Amino acid sequence: MFMDIELHNDEKRILQIFQKFEKSTLNFDEISQEIEKEKIMRASLWLTGHSLAEVLEESKKLVKLSSEGLEANEKQLPERRLSKYILDNNIESIGIKDLSKVESLEKGEINPLLGNLKKKNLITIDKGNIVFKNLDYEDEEENLISKLANLDEGLDISELSKEDKKIVDSLKKRGLIEVKEIKNRELKLTSEGIEYIKNPIEIKEEITQLTKEDILSGKWKECDIRAYDATIPTEKVYPAKPHPMAKIIDDVKDILVSIGFKEVKTSAVQTEFWNFDSLFEPQDHPARDMQDTFFLKYPNKGEVNEELLQKLKSIHESGIVGDEQISKGWGYVFSEDVSKKVVLRTHTTVSSIKYLASLSEEEKEKPHKIFCIDRVFRNEAIDYKHLPEFYQCEGIVMDDNVNFDNLVGLLSEFLNKLGFEKVRIRPAYFPFTEPSLEAEVYVEGKGWMELLGAGIFRPEVLEPFGIKKPVLAWGIGLSRLVMMILELKDIRELHKNDLDWIRNSRVKSVK
Incomplete structure (x- = not known):
C-alpha cells in the first residue's frame, strides 16, 4: 500500500526516530535530539502531505515581568513609595509641587503617579495636596507583580480571572509586564504512518539535482532521485x-x-534660536522649560547669525522688522543668551x-x-x-x-x-x-x-x-x-x- 509513496531522506530519518522510541507522538524537541532543528518542520509538513503524520500545535500566552517590572518588584511601585514616605515622615499630606522632593521617586515617575493614584482611588486632592485615604492599602497590581516575580516561566494568561486580565492590561500599559506567545509543536503519526514504520526503512543517498557526471558515471542507478511535488506544504520562509x-x-x-x-x-541638535525664537515662540513659553525640552550639557551654547539674532530680538520685543511695525510683539526683554542655548529639536x-x-x-x-x-x-x-x-x-x-x-x-x-x-x-x-x-x-x-x-x-x-x-x-x-x-x-x-x-x-x- 506504500509502494507509490516517495519519501525524502529527512522524512525517513524522522520515521526512524519514531521506530527508535516506539511512540506514535513525538515533541519537536525530542526529534531535534536526532535531526537538525531547521529540517524538522519542513520534513514534518512533507509527511503531512503524504498522510503519514499530522502536526499538532498548541500555543499559549505567558505573562512575565519586564526588566522594569523586575525593578518595580524590588523597589516597589511609585504609589507605595509615596505612601511610605508620608508614613515615615508622619505627615498627613504632600503638595503636588513637592513630589520632586521625594528622594525615592524618580523624575520620570512623577507625571504618571497622580493618574495611577486616582485610577486606584487611593487619594483625594485638597487644595493642591495629596491625601491618602488609607496608607496601609492592598494593591492588586503589587500582588500580581509579586506573584510573577516567583515564576521563572511566567503565568499562562488563560488561567487568569477576568479581573486579573484587567490588571495585566494595566501593567502592560505601564511597561511592567510583557506577554509572549509560546508554541509547542508535536508530530503525531496517522494510522497509515503507524503501519509504515512497522517495516524497515532504508535510507539511500539521494540526488536532488541530476548532473552530467551522475549520468556518465552511472551513479544515478545507485541513488534515489527525488521527485518534486508542488502540492506538498513547506515551512514558512521569511524574506528580508x-x-x-x-x-x-x-x-x-x-x-x-x-x-x-x-x-x-x-x-537633531539645534539652538533655541532656530527651534523656538525663529518661530516667534516667546522665551517664557512653558514648552521651553525642562519639562518638555532636552537641553545639551555640552556644548551648552551654539553659534547664531548676529544680524538675524537682532532681527528676532526686535520682532519679539516690539514686533518691528527694520522700520516696519509688523505687530505688537511679545513685550518682554529678549535674551540673546537664551537664544544661543543648545537643545535636541522638539x-x-x-x-x-x-x-x-x-x-x-x-x-x-x-x-x-x-x-x-x-x-x-x-x-x-x-x-x-x-x-x-x-x-x-x-x-x-x-x-x-x-x-x-x-x-x-x-x-x-x-x-x-x-x-x-x-x-x-x-x-x-x-x-x-x-x-x-x-x-x-x-x-x-x-x-x-x-x-x-x-x-x-x-x-x-x-x-x-x-x-x-x-x-x-x-x-x-x-x-x-x-x-x-x-x-x-x-x-x-x-x-x-x-x-x-x-x-x-x-x-x-x-x-
Whole structure:
C-alpha cells in the first residue's frame, strides 16, 4: 500500500526516530535530539502531505515581568513609595509641587503617579495636596507583580480571572509586564504512518539535482532521485523586508514626492534660536522649560547669525522688522543668551524655517514645496502613547496667493492618499501660524481622531527672513499614524524588536 509513496531522506530519518522510541507522538524537541532543528518542520509538513503524520500545535500566552517590572518588584511601585514616605515622615499630606522632593521617586515617575493614584482611588486632592485615604492599602497590581516575580516561566494568561486580565492590561500599559506567545509543536503519526514504520526503512543517498557526471558515471542507478511535488506544504520562509515603521515612512515620502514636494534634512541638535525664537515662540513659553525640552550639557551654547539674532530680538520685543511695525510683539526683554542655548529639536518645523532662511533673493521669488521626516525629542514620561523620541512629518508650501482653502485641499488630498476617506477640519491655535487648524480622520470602531496640525505662517515668522509670499505649514505625528495603521495599543511595541511580530506583520501600502 506504500509502494507509490516517495519519501525524502529527512522524512525517513524522522520515521526512524519514531521506530527508535516506539511512540506514535513525538515533541519537536525530542526529534531535534536526532535531526537538525531547521529540517524538522519542513520534513514534518512533507509527511503531512503524504498522510503519514499530522502536526499538532498548541500555543499559549505567558505573562512575565519586564526588566522594569523586575525593578518595580524590588523597589516597589511609585504609589507605595509615596505612601511610605508620608508614613515615615508622619505627615498627613504632600503638595503636588513637592513630589520632586521625594528622594525615592524618580523624575520620570512623577507625571504618571497622580493618574495611577486616582485610577486606584487611593487619594483625594485638597487644595493642591495629596491625601491618602488609607496608607496601609492592598494593591492588586503589587500582588500580581509579586506573584510573577516567583515564576521563572511566567503565568499562562488563560488561567487568569477576568479581573486579573484587567490588571495585566494595566501593567502592560505601564511597561511592567510583557506577554509572549509560546508554541509547542508535536508530530503525531496517522494510522497509515503507524503501519509504515512497522517495516524497515532504508535510507539511500539521494540526488536532488541530476548532473552530467551522475549520468556518465552511472551513479544515478545507485541513488534515489527525488521527485518534486508542488502540492506538498513547506515551512514558512521569511524574506528580508523593511521594518513596518520604515515601510510606512517610505510610503509617506513617496506620496509627498508624487505631489511635488522635495525632502530636506537638518541636524537633531539645534539652538533655541532656530527651534523656538525663529518661530516667534516667546522665551517664557512653558514648552521651553525642562519639562518638555532636552537641553545639551555640552556644548551648552551654539553659534547664531548676529544680524538675524537682532532681527528676532526686535520682532519679539516690539514686533518691528527694520522700520516696519509688523505687530505688537511679545513685550518682554529678549535674551540673546537664551537664544544661543543648545537643545535636541522638539519638532521638524525647524527644518522648514532653516530652509526658508537659506533662500537667496532670486529663490524667494520662486514657489517651494518641501517636507521633512525625522526624529524629534520631548522630555515626556514614557507610557503607552508617549515616548521621549518619536517621528514627525512636516511640510510647507510657499507660493503667490496660496490661501487657507489651498491648505485644506492639500491636507485632505494627503490624508485621502494615506487611506483615510473621512476627513474633517476644525479651528486650532499654534504660536507660529494664524489662522491654524487641526485635521481629524475617522477610524472605524474608534471614531474621530486628531492626526495633524497646520496653518499659515505668521508675518512675525517670515518677515525677519525677507519672505513676502504666504507659506502654508503642516505637521503630523508619524508614530501615531503608524500606530493607527498597524492597530497597535502601545507605542512601545514599535521599538521592541519583536522578531515574530516583525516577520508576521503585514503593512498594506498607504500609497
